[in-house]
Amino acid sequence: MIASTIRKAVIAALWLAFLTFPLMVVKVNTLKDLVEWRWINLAWVLYSGFFASLVWQVLYQYRKTKKADDEDDPSLQGLSLGDRLMVSLKDPYVLVLLFALAYFVGLYPLVSFEFWRWSCKIALAVLAAKLAYKLFLVKKVRSCSAVMKESPLSKPILFAVLGIAVIYFPFSVDSYQVNIMVLALIYVVLGLGLNITVGLAGLLDLGYIAFFAVGAYTYGLLNTHFGLDFWICLPLGGLIGTFFGVLLGLPILRLRGDYLAIVTLGFGMIAHQVLTNWTDVFKGNLGIHKIERPGFFGMEMDLAQATTYTYFLVVLLVIGTIFVTNRLKDSRIGRAWMALREDEIACVAMGIDMARTKLSAYAFGAFWAGTVGVIFAARNTSINPNSFTFLESAIVLSIVVLGGMGSIFGVIIAALVMMLMPEYLRDIGEYRWLVFGAVMVLMMIFRPQGLIANQRRTYKYEGAKGEES
Amino acid sequence: MSFLDFDWEYFLLLFAGGLVKGSIYALIALGYTMVYGIIQLINFAHGEIYMIGAFVALMVSGVLTIYGFSGVSILVLAAIVAMIYAAAYGFTLERIAYRPLRGAPRLSPLISAIGMSLFLQNYVMLSQTPDFLRFPSLIPDFAFMEPIAHIINSVEVVILGTTVITMLGLTYLIKFTKVGKAMRATQQDMTMARLVGINSDRVISMTFVIGSVLAAIGGVLIASRLEQINFMIGFLAGVKAFTAAVLGGIGNIPGAVLGGLVLGLTESMAAGYISSAYEDVFAFGLLVLILTFRPAGLLGKAVKQKV
Numbered sequence: 001m002i003a004s005t006i007r008k009a010v011i012a013a014l015w016l017a018f019l020t021f022p023l024m025v026v027k028v029n030t031l032k033d034l035v036e037w038r039w040i041n042l043a044w045v046l047y048s049g050f051f052a053s054l055v056w057q058v059l060y061q062y063r064k065t066k067k068a069d070d071e072d073d074p075s076l077q078g079l080s081l082g083d084r085l086m087v088s089l090k091d092p093y094v095l096v097l098l099f100a101l102a103y104f105v106g107l108y109p110l111v112s113f114e115f116w117r118w119s120c121k122i123a124l125a126v127l128a129a130k131l132a133y134k135l136f137l138v139k140k141v142r143s144c145s146a147v148m149k150e151s152p153l154s155k156p157i158l159f160a161v162l163g164i165a166v167i168y169f170p171f172s173v174d175s176y177q178v179n180i181m182v183l184a185l186i187y188v189v190l191g192l193g194l195n196i197t198v199g200l201a202g203l204l205d206l207g208y209i210a211f212f213a214v215g216a217y218t219y220g221l222l223n224t225h226f227g228l229d230f231w232i233c234l235p236l237g238g239l240i241g242t243f244f245g246v247l248l249g250l251p252i253l254r255l256r257g258d259y260l261a262i263v264t265l266g267f268g269m270i271a272h273q274v275l276t277n278w279t280d281v282f283k284g285n286l287g288i289h290k291i292e293r294p295g296f297f298g299m300e301m302d303l304a305q306a307t308t309y310t311y312f313l314v315v316l317l318v319i320g321t322i323f324v325t326n327r328l329k330d331s332r333i334g335r336a337w338m339a340l341r342e343d344e345i346a347c348v349a350m351g352i353d354m355a356r357t358k359l360s361a362y363a364f365g366a367f368w369a370g371t372v373g374v375i376f377a378a379r380n381t382s383i384n385p386n387s388f389t390f391l392e393s394a395i396v397l398s399i400v401v402l403g404g405m406g407s408i409f410g411v412i413i414a415a416l417v418m419m420l421m422p423e424y425l426r427d428i429g430e431y432r433w434l435v436f437g438a439v440m441v442l443m444m445i446f447r448p449q450g451l452i453a454n455q456r457r458t459y460k461y462e463g464a465k466g467e468e469s
Numbered sequence: 470m471s472f473l474d475f476d477w478e479y480f481l482l483l484f485a486g487g488l489v490k491g492s493i494y495a496l497i498a499l500g501y502t503m504v505y506g507i508i509q510l511i512n513f514a515h516g517e518i519y520m521i522g523a524f525v526a527l528m529v530s531g532v533l534t535i536y537g538f539s540g541v542s543i544l545v546l547a548a549i550v551a552m553i554y555a556a557a558y559g560f561t562l563e564r565i566a567y568r569p570l571r572g573a574p575r576l577s578p579l580i581s582a583i584g585m586s587l588f589l590q591n592y593v594m595l596s597q598t599p600d601f602l603r604f605p606s607l608i609p610d611f612a613f614m615e616p617i618a619h620i621i622n623s624v625e626v627v628i629l630g631t632t633v634i635t636m637l638g639l640t641y642l643i644k645f646t647k648v649g650k651a652m653r654a655t656q657q658d659m660t661m662a663r664l665v666g667i668n669s670d671r672v673i674s675m676t677f678v679i680g681s682v683l684a685a686i687g688g689v690l691i692a693s694r695l696e697q698i699n700f701m702i703g704f705l706a707g708v709k710a711f712t713a714a715v716l717g718g719i720g721n722i723p724g725a726v727l728g729g730l731v732l733g734l735t736e737s738m739a740a741g742y743i744s745s746a747y748e749d750v751f752a753f754g755l756l757v758l759i760l761t762f763r764p765a766g767l768l769g770k771a772v773k774q775k776v
Contacts, residue, residue, distance in 0.1 A: 019557055022550075023524060023596045028531030031603060035532050041596070060569070204576060206583075251761045258511045258719075259760060261579065262711055266753030269708070277746035390704070394583060401580050434591040440584025444577045445569045 005057055012053035013046045020045050051103040055096050059446050062092035088134040097127040170311050175304040178311050182379055184419035185314040186372050191399035191411040192321045193368030198397065199406035200334060201361035202341030204261045207268025208396055210248075211241045211366040213275060213388035215373020220288040220383050221281070230294040234374050241370015242363045249362035253355050268393055275385040287384025294378045310379050317375065318412075321368055325408055328364065337361055338406075391433075398440055404450020414451060478620065483741040484734065485621040489694070491733020492632035496687035497710035498717070498725040499639065500680025506656045506720035507676050508571070513582035514562055515684060516707015517589035518555050520700060522685030523604070523692040524593060526551040530605055544607040544693075551685045558589075559681025560674055568670070586704070593700040601699045604692040628690045635686055636726060639679070643722065648675055656720070705749075712756045718769020727767060731755075 024041040028034070088094055101123040108116055133141065148154045170178045190212060197205045215237035222228040222236070252263050275282045282288070293306045294313060301309060328334045336357045339347040348354050377383050395418065403414030422432045443450070497519055504512045526547040533543045566585045570578045611623040643649035654662040655672045663669050691706070692698045709732065717728025732752055739751035759767065 015561070019554070019561060020592075020596070022528040022554065023521070023593060026528045026532060027597065028528055028602075033531070033535055035535055063569075198576075202576070204579065251757055254764050255760060258505075258509075258575075258579070259715060259764070261511065262708075262715055263753075263757055263760060265708060266712065266756055270750045270753050273747060273749050394587065397580070397583070405576075430595065431591075433587055434595060437584045437586070437588030437591060441566050441581045441588065444573070444581040444584070445566075448573065448577055 005054065008057060009050050009053040012056075013049035016049035016052075017042055017045050047106065048103075051099055054099050058092050058095045058099070063446055084135055085131075088131060091134060094127070094130055094134065097123065097130055101127055166315055170308040175307040178307050179379070180420065180423050182307070182311050182314050184416050185311075185318055186376050186379070187396065187399060187419050188318050188412050188415040189314070189321050189368055189372040190396045191403065191415045192318075192325055192408065193365045193372070194396050194400050195403075195406065195408070195411050196325060196328070196337070196368075197361050197365035198400050199411075200329065200341065201337035201358065203358060203361055204264070205362075205365065206261050206265035206390070206393055206397065207271065208264075208365065208369060209388045209390075209393040210268045210271035211245060211369035212373040212376065212392070213271055213385075214241050214244050214366075215370035216377040216383045216387070217275070217282065217288070217373075218370070219374040219377040220291050223291050223377075224288055230292065230374070230378055234371060237374035238367045238371035241366040241368075241373065244370075245362040245364075245366025246359050249359045253358055265390070265393075268390060272385055272388055272390075275388065282385070285384055285386070287382055288377075289382040291377050291381045291383070293381060294375075310375065314372075314375055317372060322408055322412075329406075329408075333357065333360055398436055401440060402443060402451055404452045407450060407452050410450050410452030479741070482620050483737045485625060486741075487734035487737030488730065489621075489625045489628050489733070490737060491713075491730035492629055493687050493691050493706075493729075494710050494713045494733050495726045495729025496632060496635065496683050496690075497706060498714040498729045499722065500684050501711050501714040502717070502719055502722060502725040503652070503676050503680050505714070506722075507652065507659075507673055508567070509575075510567060510578045511582060511711065512562075512567075512677075512680075513579065513707070514566070514585040514589055515680065516703035516705075516710065517586050517593075518558050518562070518681045518703070519684035519688040519706055520698070520703030521558055521589065521593065522551040522555040522681075522688035523698045523702065524597065524700075525554040525685075526689045526692065527602060527604055527698060530607060534605065540607075540609060543605075547607070548686070548689045551689050552682045555681040555685030555688070556678045559677040559684075563674055563677040568673075586707075590700050590704065597700070599700065601697045604696050604698050606696055607693050624694050628694060631686065631690060635683065639683070639722075642679070648672075652676060709752060712752060715766055716756060716759055718766030721766070721768050724766060724768035731767070 021042070024045055025038050027036040027038060029036070089098075101120070104116065104119040104123050107119070169181065190208070193211075194205065194208050197203050197208070218237040218240050219230070219233040222233055223230075228236075248264075248267050252260055255263060276284055278284075293301070294310060336347070336352045339350065339352060340354070340357055340361075344354070347357075376387075380387075399414045399418055400411055402418070403410030403412070418436070497515065500515050500518070501512060504510060504515070529547040529550045530543050533546060538546070562585060566581045567578050570581055606624070608624045608627050611626075643652060651662070651667045651672050652675065654665070654667055655669050659669055662672075687706075691702075710729070713728035713732045714725045715728070716732060717724025717726070719725075732755070735755050736748050736752050740748050743751070763769075
């Protein structure tokens, strides 16, 4: 078992080294006819490939057996500490963490000492925490969370703490960070909006960012040409977004899955090209400048105050979006969306109006994108087509996917992680997309339900009334 | 404007340009359509394979130039290595990103494919450069092309010739070889094909390999025409080629070729006679139009959904 795992890992590493050889090792300067040989990269690939393959094999094995994590493992009770440790070592997550630790320890000659020390520390800490949890704390944590669940106070307390944190946040950090947070929250709304179309209704939309652009340009143009106020444009942006959502939804009603994906991708690219090339209206790559920030009954605000104000506006919008999406999810139309997602033919056979359901899914998704687009334009005070490329659509889609399709809480977490992580981890900034791409693939294979799985509403039969005896 | 006033030379120029563009689209579209025909998956990362093919060819030609090889020998060697590598990438791609997802909901492999596409793009960007690299013009100018070189030059003739030969080869492979027969059988009914002893996993791998080789050929050809490449060329080409495949009716091999040519000619004509700024708008506009009126594409058969 172990021997074959290691043999497979060696083969995988060699194969990867072969695959990446011309791109990782060779670098050609075609202007000066020079070739640079970067042999150190070969060592990187071999070494990382070996460990990646080990991790892959462990996870794959685990996926096949599908043992639920952290189940009340009866085998753990009444065993001595040493035996419990042996059982814990078979846990896939513990194994993966062990591999990660070994990987970082072995990196010693290849990376800077600072990076080495930190990565080793983090890996060790996570491993220790996981082991401690497995060995000693499982029961305690579980009983604790059971108490939390039963107590009627826990929910209000949680919300109160969250609320205070949200209100306190802009006053505790400088306006640069508030500004980043605003952007992250904008993507939360985008994620929630796309969640309606993709997560609930199952209509893959690869050009979602176009609706965002519609909102942003609505405000940008109306404000700079006609001096219209932010507060008038906010609903207008949403409405025009909705209009475009229905407009684009109409021709593609009959299409399914893959055709839908490519056509929506096409729409996104058309939107981008029109924004770039119709310079008379949209000012091309220069974009629109000097857009007003949102006003508050004509109050004068400096930059920091305006940022804080925008922050609270977005927070309100996020809360509104969560509220509406949550209500929609359980409504008649929300259940129609989910039925459509599960099986279109059966859904139509049950008498659900397919056209109306699909169009409304597009319309709701586009509405939120349009609305938040207005805020985006107001936050940036200048917009240009480069904020609305396919890459942005891919970000929003990966937010929805990583968060767990259909799950509201998961989408919020994923959006915050995806938007804030590159800001605070500048070092890995340029590897960001590499990591996201890989995570999207791994997520689909090993955890298709996302970070936080969407919990479906279940109904329990509790016996008919009057039968208690 | 009377008939004689019509600028035929300009028209022919556009027509030749469209034909060349279309044949490249067709080469890439074949990969999409073959994969889709068998496992109903949009291999979103197919465009990336084409880009990697072009990059490998560039590396090989760079190294060979320094070691004193010249002209046609570089072209042939670079193309062969590029094809081998593209095949290896296609094979690995299927093993890592798609095979574990067989039988998963339809969206899962598609998202996995998008992730793979992002991954490969950034892998090339980080390991090489985000800038455009000059691609050496490996195809020589033929003397006999001199008189018509202002309409169609020798690079374009080579592209057209190679495409035609490749298509003939592919037709032979699919119609008359054992592999081709197995592929057609798997496309028609995978369960049944398995029952009669066809190793469907191997057939799927073969499909990816063949599609990737075609994409690499396309990549080398287009790179020697445009004479510059960067890590993003795969994305747009992939999207366009997929559009071509859908236009022709996805899963249908002659359809992919037809779709590629129609798309290339449309783009070329629209750019020449209307506006070159909106090339993509016309391409996708055509796609939406055709899908609205013929949802199964030009040559595709409408498949009834059964419950």
